[in-house]
Amino acid sequence: MATTAIxxxxxxxxxxxxxxxxxxxxxxxxxxxxxxxxxxKVQACGVCHSDVLTKEGLWPGIQYPRIPGHEVSGIIDEVGAGVSDWEKGQRVGVGWHGGHDGTCRECRRGDFNNCRNLQIPGISYDGGYQEYMVAPAEALVAMPDTLNDAEAAPLLCAGITTYNSLRHSGALPGDLVAVQGIGGLGHLGIQFAQKFGYEVAAIGRGSENSALAKKLGASV
Ligand SMILES: [Zn+2]
Ligand SMILES: [Zn+2]
Structure with missing residues (x-):
């Protein structure tokens, strides 16, 4: 079946x-x-620790059954009424930000991620642990052809979290940046930090993590 078939x-x-x-x-x-x-049409979905919020019912107001998953990469295969910016066949990603109302004070300041009526895939509605997922158009990000689906998926939450933390940290190239914990987020944080030109100190447990951290760009 072609990936763009209805x-x-x-x-x-x-x-x-x-x-x-x-x-x-x-x-x-x-x-x-x-x-x-x-x-x-979901091509890949990352497994984030925050999926435990849905799995264990730790987030207030979740309606069950619920399908978790907020690190989604896929292809648009149908467009609802009134959506003009996206078309069938486009590669897209969906992360933790799964939609906003556009009218609250935070939205009017452009701070969509802190919308008072923020929607989160896998919490507010069914997420990416399924073959097809429906998402509001404002939740989509365009995905370049150069990224493969499985590698792109974790960037939608773990990647954004670490990238934005570094981007807004105020650190300048050459500064020493410590990344604590070399797991799902930390292994991305090391790579972003090294590419930003920081000196990267990785803090984690065990010699296996040490070898991985150095391979990913940590100097200490
Ligand atoms: Zn996440
Ligand atoms: Zn809002």
Missing amino acids: AVGTMKAAQVSNPGADFQIVEREIPKPGAGHVRI
Whole structure:
């Protein structure tokens, strides 16, 4: 099946039925995008520790069953009414920012990530642990052809978190930057920091992490 074909019928999804329940692989009807939304054929979805919020019911107000996943890369395969900036076949990503209202004080200041009615994929609506996902158009980012799906997916949350932390830290090239914890975020943080021109000190446990940290660009 071509990746841009219109989807009909059912799909597989990994859902959490109740707080604390195991993941369940279920067949679901392929969702249709409403006005202002697009449907994405999911190509890859990263596993973020924050998915535990949905898995264990730690975020207030989650409605179950819920499908987690907020590190999504995929291809738009249907566009809802009123969406003019995106088209079928475009490669896109969706991260923690899964939609905003555009009207609250934070939005009017351009601070969409702190929208009072912020939507989060996998928490406010079903996320990327499924074959097709529906997302509001304002949640999408365009994905360049040079990025492969599996490598791009974790950049949508872990990557943005570390990249923006460094970008807004005030550190200048040549400054010493410490990255604590060489895991899902830290291994990206080291690489961004090294590319920004910092001297990178990696702090973690064990000799395996030490070898990895140095390979990724840490000098200490
Ligand atoms: Zn995340
Ligand atoms: Zn808002």
